[in-house]
Amino acid sequence: MIKLSPRLASVAALAGSGKSVVDMGTDHGYLPVYFAQNGLFDRIAASDINPGPLDSARASARVYGVYDRIGFHLSDGLKSVPGEFETVVIAGMGGETMVDIIAACPWAGSARLILQPQSKVDKLTEYLGSAGFVCESARLCLDAGKLYLAFAARIGEGGFDLIGALLDSRDGLLGVCLKKETDRIKKAIAGMERGEHPDAAGTGALKAKLKRLENILKETEKWQN
Numbered sequence: 001m002i003k004l005s006p007r008l009a010s011v012a013a014l015a016g017s018g019k020s021v022v023d024m025g026t027d028h029g030y031l032p033v034y035f036a037q038n039g040l041f042d043r044i045a046a047s048d049i050n051p052g053p054l055d056s057a058r059a060s061a062r063v064y065g066v067y068d069r070i071g072f073h074l075s076d077g078l079k080s081v082p083g084e085f086e087t088v089v090i091a092g093m094g095g096e097t098m099v100d101i102i103a104a105c106p107w108a109g110s111a112r113l114i115l116q117p118q119s120k121v122d123k124l125t126e127y128l129g130s131a132g133f134v135c136e137s138a139r140l141c142l143d144a145g146k147l148y149l150a151f152a153a154r155i156g157e158g159g160f161d162l163i164g165a166l167l168d169s170r171d172g173l174l175g176v177c178l179k180k181e182t183d184r185i186k187k188a189i190a191g192m193e194r195g196e197h198p199d200a201a202g203t204g205a206l207k208a209k210l211k212r213l214e215n216i217l218k219e220t221e222k223w224q225n
Contacts, residue, residue: 002033002064007116007143011091014139014152015114016040021087022047024078024101029057029070031089036066045071047081077101078108087112091150095120099127109155112136116150121162128153129160138165140173147176163216178217185210 004012008030015021015031017040023031026046035041046061048054054072061067073081077100078088084107090098095117102108113133117124128135134156141148151162166174185206192203 001037002030002060004030004034005143006141007148008034008091010139010141010148010150011089011114011116014137014150015087015089018086018112019043020083020085021045021089022078022081022085024075024081024088024090025049025053025093026057027053027092029060031091032057032070033060033064033066036061036069037064041087043071043085044069045073045081045085047073047075047078049074049076078105085111087114089114091116092118094118095122095124098124102131103127111154113153114150115153116148121149125160125162132156133160134158135160135162135165138162138169138171140166140171140177142173147173147180149177163213167216167220175217175220178213178220182210182213182217185213 020043021041022045029046032044032046035044046057061070075081088111133153136152138151189206
């Protein structure tokens, strides 16, 4: 049986099980192999924009004896992946790239998205909120000393509240995540205020967000101590 890294295990836990799943940007194909070995989805696909990673995914599937359970597709985003999928996994890419992939997929709004962005999380969550998605659940994990965030998104009402989802789950790493985000916002505010043409509205919005996160951090520290 394949053993997933903590990073991929957190993604697999959010994906759960269902009728169909596609792993976009599959790399070595470990997630599709895991899904197939554990019988979690009826239809499983792996896709990548480059032939090399897709060949690696095929090799992994052969090694673990599940090659015939997975469909392999060379695709720019989801454009050349046939059919629609109930669950879409995109892990290990930048948030802006994820936005491009989701926005270009006509059926993304009917899917449950499992996302693990490596950068530009704010850009991704802003897009998801504007597109009518809500954050269903979220998880944090440490892998080789690095903090990773993964979350599930679907179309719904109420706005996209990633921090709220982490708070609801009482994630033990939430304090670390909040400290990292508040530090990022403080640097962004300082940079905006040093600029030749300060954006008062933009700075004000960041300060409001910072205040909310600092308040949540205080509450988080109470139940974590």
